[in-house]
Every structure is written in structure tokens, then in C-alpha cells.
Amino acid sequence: MQDRVLWLSTAIIDHANRVRPNPSGLKVGGHQASSASMVSIMTALWFSQLRAEDRVSVKPHASPVLHAINYLLGELDQRYLSTLREFGGLQSYPSRSKDPDPVDYSTGSVGIGATAPIWGAVARRYVEATVGGAGTGRQYSLVGDAELDEGAIWEAVLDPMVNELGEVVWIVDLNRQSLDRVVPNIGATRLQGMFDAAGWQVLTVKYGRLLQDLFDQPGGEALRRRIDEMSNPEYQRLLRCTPAQQRERLTGEDEQLRSLLGSLDDETLRDAVRNLGGHDLSALLDAFDSIDDTRPTVIFAYTLKGFGLASEGHPQNHSSLLTAGQLAELADRVGTSLDDPWTRFEGDSAAAKLCTATAARLRREPVVAHQVPPIPADIGRTPSGRATTQAALGRALLDLTREAPEAARRVVTLCPDVSSSTNLGGWVNKVGVWSPQERIDWFADDPETILHWRERPNGQHLELGIAEVNLVSALGELGATWSRWGQPLLPIGVLYDPFVERALEPWSFGIYAGGQSILIGTPSGVTLAPEGGAHQSITTPSVGLEQPGCVTYEPAFALDVEWTLLASLAKLGKPDGTSAYLRLSTRPVEQSLAAVPADPAARERRRRQVVAGAYPIRTTAADRPAVTIAAMGAMVTEALAAAERLDALGTPADVVCVTSPGLLFEATQARAGRDTAQTWILDAVLPARRAAPMVTVLDGHPHSLAFLAGVNHVRATHLGVTRFGQSGDLDSVYRYHGIDTDSIIQAALDVTG
Structure with a gap:
């Protein structure tokens, strides 16, 4: 099963880059090596451990592994295997909303997807305690070790409520590589200590059965000590050495160690050097059995980036692709074919039966959607005073x-x-x-x-x-x-x-x-x-x-x-x-400035305008205003004061109170045929018959309302905040940024000529 998942995830990426036509010539991308380091962990998890009620967040660069498993379980149609990163196909990273197969958590923003199961656990508990229906289940997070550099990780781990969430399980893919290099320092001990200090159970799966058996033989303790004390780059380089070079680099002056390594044939030595716990299925299963459900658990699984591929352990393998020859060698080794890369297991094979049993175990009942109870549109109060x-x-x-x-x-x-x-x-x-x-x-x-x-x-x-x-x-x-x-x-x-x-x-x-x-x-x-x-x-x-x-x-x-x-x-x-x-x-x-209509129908009209994005709060008696002031939020007070003074100066002004620039922009786009939003709100607050030069003002960046001048194609001046502020009283600060009443009046007089 592990071999087939490795093959499918690798072939999915290969097809996207080497087989599918690419007229633009732009790099398609994908992460064969990053996927390969997760294959053993995900195979063990899905095919032996997960239950239907569990949820899993998959590290972004392992999305092809998730799709490969879903395909083997019958949850993904074969036609999608050739669509990685294609429009309408499999997404670059796992996506709940865009991928065609089951995805529990969207990931891709480094560190955010990793922490999502923590908050998913909180959400499940909250739902179960308040309205019911969320059931139980573990929340797994498959995390790349480089993700642990993200501050979001530690904000979440250190939150006081988190150490009560025993259903949270993180599995760290400890391949000790980042995008461009092998991480130079051995940081696992420090990271383990940080999780332990936060109250987490810390499990480590470092070595597989083959190495464990060698450690028990004469010279084995020296072998363990030698590997433990290696820097990450030295160990990674060892992977790409010949057996003779490996013996020379490992032995040193220790005769017992020399004798132990000399007793191994080349193939056994090669396998032993690579026998890390994150690729040993039995070691992984033992770790899963040791999870303590009374507190969150983190499992550090030592892995090799590119495990099982020709690019295994190379410091620049992050985005590398196997050559055609290397892919053919992989197909031959795992028993598949380049001519039929998507073949499933034979119907009566043990692997096929395992897929069927796993699919049945993980099958979820369709979600029964409950509706939110009715929410009133208007509670009916009219606030007064300040x-x-x-x-x-x-x-x-x-x-x-x-x-x-x-x-x-x-x-x-x-x-x-x-x-x-x-x-x-x-x-x-x-x-x-x-x-x-x-x-x-x-x-x-x-x-x-x-x-x-x-x-x-x-x-x-x-x-x-x-x-x-x-x-x-x-x-x-x-x-x-x-x-x-x-x-x-x-x-x-x-x-x-x-x-x-x-x-x-x-x-x-x-x-x-x-x-x-x-x-x-x-x-x-x-x-x-x-x-x-x-x-x-x-x-x-x-x-x-x-x-x-x-x-x-x-x-x-x-x-x-x-x-x-x-x-x-x-x-x-x-x-x-x-x-x-x-x-x-x-x-x-002062709430009276809102001039809320007393008539129920007029009040409802005002409410609809507020929710739709804007409403006229002051309309001059003139047939057409000399200027329209569009103001938002706290600046409406200054806008109304400016309009009163402008009237006294013989420059009649309308004032529009903007509540949602986004909705007004959508309406503007819809009027031009570029959106499907309704446009009635523009006619209600900026009717063409009253089009006039415009001043916009808000307590924020002025470009937020600048598009309003295009509704009726009028001259405009846009006031707002474009500099970092400083302390002071309100009048001084408004004057400093040019959004006070005097500034609005001056802008209105300028724009009207």
C-alpha cells in the first residue's frame, strides 16, 4: 500500500509537469520529495488508525498523497489524477471548497493549516456543549518541521485552553530540510522541550526496527551514538554515499562498530542508514497506540525528504522532478507501469480488500443541515442622545x-x-x-x-x-x-x-x-x-x-x-x-443627526439602504446640489456640519452616508456588466439627476471611496488618512490629516470652482 501511494503521488505530479500539454511554458510545479516524506505516515494513519469521526489537516506540499489515498479508497474519480494544478482540477494545496475529493482542512498558508485542528477541536466541543450534534473524534495535524518556525504555531500551542484538548494530535514530518537546504542544527530536542513545557505529550519515532535490532548488537550503542551526534547535513550526505563510503564515514576508530558494519551486506547497510522511524510502519503504529487522550499529543517522526525516490535526501530536492528514466525505475520497483499509471489493485488481492475495508471504516454519513433560527431585521428601538x-x-x-x-x-x-x-x-x-x-x-x-x-x-x-x-x-x-x-x-x-x-x-x-x-x-x-x-x-x-x-x-x-x-x-x-x-x-x-424616519415604511426603506451600502442623510432643497459630500462612519458629523456652512455660503450640498463601500463598488461594477449585484442603491443615493462634483471623506485611506466619483462621472476630491497618526485632541488630529470640517468645506469650494 505504501509503495502504491508513493507511486501515485509521484505520478500525479509527473503528469502535470511532463505529460499534460503546457502551451504557456510556465512551471506547473508540485513537490514529489515533500510528498514522499509523508507517504509512510499517511499510509499508516489512513489504513490502520483513522475513524470516520476523525479529521486531518494535511501539510500543503503533501496534497498529492491525500489525493492518491482518496483515489484508492474510491473517493476520487480517476479523471482527476491528471489534473493537478489544472483549471478546475486538483488544487495546488488541499482545499475544502475547491477540491473534488474529501478534504477536512484547507492548508497552504504555512502554519495556519497546522493549527486549524486545534480550533476545530474547540469548535467541536463548543457545538457539542451548546447545541449538540458534533460527536467525538480526534483532530490530526500533519505538520512539516519547517512550519514550526512560524509564530502562529506557538501562539496556538501556548494558549492556556489548548492543553485540555486531548483529541488534538500533531505528527511532525521531521525531514530536517527546508526549501533550499538541509537545516544545519539539530533542533528536535529543543522543540520537544517546548511542547512538553506547554503540557503536551511528546512521542518520538526516530529509528525503525532494522536499526533498533542493530543497536542491540555488539557495537550497536556506538552506532546509535554516532548517528545521534551527526549534524543534519552530515547525515543527509551519508544517504548519497556508496556502501564503502558509508562504512568509512560511520566507523571512525571503533573496532566493534567496524566489525558490526563489516558484517552487513551492502543492501542491508543501505537500508539501515535509511531506516528512520517515520518510514517504519510498525514503529508508527506503536506510536499511535501510545497516544494519551487526556492532553494534546505531538509525534516527532524522523523522515527523509524524497524517501524512496532517486532524489532522496538531496538538499535541493524540494521542487525537483524525477527524470523519465528514474520514474521508469520507480514503476518497476513498486510493480506498476508507465503505460497504465493509474491502475488500482486487483479485486481479490489483500491490498484491494484493505482499501475496501478502510473505505467502509472511514465512510461518513451525509451532514444533515440545520437552519439558523430566524433573525429579526429590525429590533425596533430608535437610539437617542449621544x-x-x-x-x-x-x-x-x-x-x-x-x-x-x-x-x-x-x-x-x-x-x-x-x-x-x-x-x-x-x-x-x-x-x-x-x-x-x-x-x-x-x-x-x-x-x-x-x-x-x-x-x-x-x-x-x-x-x-x-x-x-x-x-x-x-x-x-x-x-x-x-x-x-x-x-x-x-x-x-x-x-x-x-x-x-x-x-x-x-x-x-x-x-x-x-x-x-x-x-x-x-x-x-x-x-x-x-x-x-x-x-x-x-x-x-x-x-x-x-x-x-x-x-x-x-x-x-x-x-x-x-x-x-x-x-x-x-x-x-x-x-x-x-x-x-x-x-x-x-x-x-449625537443620534438625532441620523434623522431616522418615524413612519414604518420610510424606516424600512432607510434600513434597506443602510444594509445595501449607503443612504442620503441630507438632501438640499435646491433642484441640484452644487456638491455632494459622501462620508463614512465617524466623519458624518463633520460632513453634516460642513454642508450647513456651505449652504450659508451659497453652495448647496447633499450628504450621503456610506455604510459599505464594498457593496457600492459591486453595484458600480454590476452597472457596467461586470458583476451580478443589484444596482438600485446607486440610483437611490447618487441619482443622475442630482449629479454634482463630489467630496469623499472617511477616517481611513481616501482611495476606499474614490471610485464613487465614477458613478456619475463627476469631478471629485478625496479626503482621508494617508500618514501615520500622532497623539492629540480630536480637532487637532482631524486638522492634521485634513478631514476636519474646514478641510471638507475648502475641498468642496475647490472642486466646485
Whole structure:
């Protein structure tokens, strides 16, 4: 079985590069050597260990091995074996959403796919504890040793809740090579110590049975010591030596060792040098049997990059391809044929029976999809007084628990240690904090304690420490439960907006893998004036605008927050669902400026416009305005003040409040025939009959709204933030960046001539 998996994974890559026509001449790529180092591990895991309820994250460069196994198990049609990296074919790296065969976790972003099973374990436990239906099962992660250089790995390993997840098993492919070289230092001991210090069970599969038997013979201990003390490059070079050279390099002055090696024939010596535990099936199975399910486990499996291939152990084998002659030799050795590379095992053979039995053992029942209970579009409150959009978030969540308790039960919030400072305190007090087991709240009777930290299995808030990557990685897995177990959750992650970009990679990858969630950045922009440049976000509006599979909102008023949040929640947990990013502010705004219509029909019209991307908040009495001001978020206050003063100067101004530049851009593209979005919102907020020169303004990079001038092809000036900020009062900071009321007026007068 191991030989056939090696052959198929190698042939899949060879066909993509050498057989399939390539008119462009561009490199197709693939990783024969990286795949080969995982063949033994994956063969042992799939054909002896996995259960249907288990999930596996496969290291990116071993995707051909996964496809080879799925093919042998009848889960992949033969026609796909020739389509690696072809349009519509097998993806470069395992993809839940794009590959035609079963893939448990999308990988490819180094370190992110490796940690996904940790958050998958949290998501499974959360679902099982709150709504049920997630069952049990281990969460395996097949990790390349070079991936352990990634900081995301250690953020996850060190999180306090992780050492309680006994279903998590990592298997490290310790081939001691990176992209271009053999890693010079022996780092396994240090890495093992780091996992052990984090509370993990650490297992090591270093040597196979042949070497273990030799170690027990006279001179064997010297052989073990000699190999153990070798640097990685010296050992790798040994692999490519002749038997005579191997004896000379290994022996030194030790006569017992010389005698031991002299007793071995050349073939046995060659096999012994390569007999690492990660390629010894019995050693791997013993390690699997030793897994302690009370805490997470990491298995360090020593392997050879390119094991079984002519490129075995070479420092530059990462992307190398076997020659035609080498491929033919491999086919002959493993009993296959170049003329029929995709042949399966004969029907009555032991291997064929093993494939049939394994496929039956791993077969999963179809996921029964549950629907999210109805979510109201409008709770019906009309906020008054002065309020911030950040505070409105907590208010809206609490209102949801009263108006739609069944839907609210599926909401789960996450924070990186900023629950109280992002106004989630009331929500946390109401729903409690999730924990695998209930913990005592020692401050429950303290009258000065405002935020009550009640940890229990049915809590709905997760705190992940100050680690944004962990936050959004967990967010992605909680957002994928609808497709894994048919139980949709409504996950909301709240973090400081300046740190959204730090978290963007894993969140983006989670969306790519089907994880639907809401990310809320607050406080945002230079409006957080006293905090200075270190805590002021500039480009995050663009991040939301440009993230696929995501709708971005920057509401200006508390009611806008409620409406956009409810609309975003309603899009989660379904096959055609989308994620959302809300950018909120700590600036108090007078809510009467929103001028929410009292009439129910007019109110519903306003709500639809808010959710669709924009609404007219001020329309001058003139037949056509002299200027249109399009403002977003916190800057609406300045825009309205500027419009009043412009009217007094004889320059009548309309003001449009933009809530989602992304949705407006899609509508603009659709109007040009490049998208399928609805275009009515453009006619509602920027009708051609009122087209006028435009000023756009936001607390972020000005290009986020610059496209609006193209809706009616008007002259425009775009105000925003293009420099790192500095501390100061709000007026000073706005004036520094040119987004204050005076700057808007000057821009309007300039653009109108």
C-alpha cells in the first residue's frame, strides 16, 4: 500500500509537469520529495488508525498523497489524477471548497493549516456543549518541521485552553530540510522541550526496527551514538554515499562498530542508514497506540525528504522532478507501469480488500443541515442622545437575546483579552464564558466587580489571550461548523481595529475554507486621537473592501450598527453565506443627526439602504446640489456640519452616508456588466439627476471611496488618512490629516470652482 501511494503521488505530479500539454511554458510545479516524506505516515494513519469521526489537516506540499489515498479508497474519480494544478482540477494545496475529493482542512498558508485542528477541536466541543450534534473524534495535524518556525504555531500551542484538548494530535514530518537546504542544527530536542513545557505529550519515532535490532548488537550503542551526534547535513550526505563510503564515514576508530558494519551486506547497510522511524510502519503504529487522550499529543517522526525516490535526501530536492528514466525505475520497483499509471489493485488481492475495508471504516454519513433560527431585521428601538457605534454593538447583542433567543443561542463571541474595553461586558455577564469544564468564579460576591467571569461549558464567549491570530483562526473554525456537522454557529470576533491586518491572513484563509464569521474592529481610525499612531488604523477600510467572501460595513450611528449586524448574522451558516467586517468607533455621536424616519415604511426603506451600502442623510432643497459630500462612519458629523456652512455660503450640498463601500463598488461594477449585484442603491443615493462634483471623506485611506466619483462621472476630491497618526485632541488630529470640517468645506469650494 505504501509503495502504491508513493507511486501515485509521484505520478500525479509527473503528469502535470511532463505529460499534460503546457502551451504557456510556465512551471506547473508540485513537490514529489515533500510528498514522499509523508507517504509512510499517511499510509499508516489512513489504513490502520483513522475513524470516520476523525479529521486531518494535511501539510500543503503533501496534497498529492491525500489525493492518491482518496483515489484508492474510491473517493476520487480517476479523471482527476491528471489534473493537478489544472483549471478546475486538483488544487495546488488541499482545499475544502475547491477540491473534488474529501478534504477536512484547507492548508497552504504555512502554519495556519497546522493549527486549524486545534480550533476545530474547540469548535467541536463548543457545538457539542451548546447545541449538540458534533460527536467525538480526534483532530490530526500533519505538520512539516519547517512550519514550526512560524509564530502562529506557538501562539496556538501556548494558549492556556489548548492543553485540555486531548483529541488534538500533531505528527511532525521531521525531514530536517527546508526549501533550499538541509537545516544545519539539530533542533528536535529543543522543540520537544517546548511542547512538553506547554503540557503536551511528546512521542518520538526516530529509528525503525532494522536499526533498533542493530543497536542491540555488539557495537550497536556506538552506532546509535554516532548517528545521534551527526549534524543534519552530515547525515543527509551519508544517504548519497556508496556502501564503502558509508562504512568509512560511520566507523571512525571503533573496532566493534567496524566489525558490526563489516558484517552487513551492502543492501542491508543501505537500508539501515535509511531506516528512520517515520518510514517504519510498525514503529508508527506503536506510536499511535501510545497516544494519551487526556492532553494534546505531538509525534516527532524522523523522515527523509524524497524517501524512496532517486532524489532522496538531496538538499535541493524540494521542487525537483524525477527524470523519465528514474520514474521508469520507480514503476518497476513498486510493480506498476508507465503505460497504465493509474491502475488500482486487483479485486481479490489483500491490498484491494484493505482499501475496501478502510473505505467502509472511514465512510461518513451525509451532514444533515440545520437552519439558523430566524433573525429579526429590525429590533425596533430608535437610539437617542449621544452614543458610540462600539457601545451599540453590546446593546444590539443584548437586545437579540430578548427578541430572538433561539438565534442568540448560536452566537459565540471571541476577544483577545479586550472584552470590557470593546463594550462586550454586558453580553459576557449575560451569557457567560465558555470553558470545557465549569470553574469557580472567586469574585462572584465582590461588589466592586463589574465584569463577571463565569466559566462554564454552556457559556457563549471565548477569551483567547492577546493573540489575534488565535482569535481569527478559532473564528474560522467556529464559522465552519455548519459544513462539518450541520450545526451553524454565529461567531463574532472583536479586536482592536489597528490589529486587523495582523489577523488578516488566518481570517482570510478561514473564509477561503468555508468559515463564515463576523470580524469587528474597534476602535478604528485616527478618531482614537490620544492613542497616537500606534493605535490608529489607516488601511483597514481597504482591507474590508478587498477581502473576497466578505461584506464590510462602517456604520455611523447606533441604529446602523444594529441593522448591519443583524443583516450580517443572517448571512452566516449556509452554503451561499458570506462573512462580514464591521469597523466601529469610540467617538460619541449625537443620534438625532441620523434623522431616522418615524413612519414604518420610510424606516424600512432607510434600513434597506443602510444594509445595501449607503443612504442620503441630507438632501438640499435646491433642484441640484452644487456638491455632494459622501462620508463614512465617524466623519458624518463633520460632513453634516460642513454642508450647513456651505449652504450659508451659497453652495448647496447633499450628504450621503456610506455604510459599505464594498457593496457600492459591486453595484458600480454590476452597472457596467461586470458583476451580478443589484444596482438600485446607486440610483437611490447618487441619482443622475442630482449629479454634482463630489467630496469623499472617511477616517481611513481616501482611495476606499474614490471610485464613487465614477458613478456619475463627476469631478471629485478625496479626503482621508494617508500618514501615520500622532497623539492629540480630536480637532487637532482631524486638522492634521485634513478631514476636519474646514478641510471638507475648502475641498468642496475647490472642486466646485
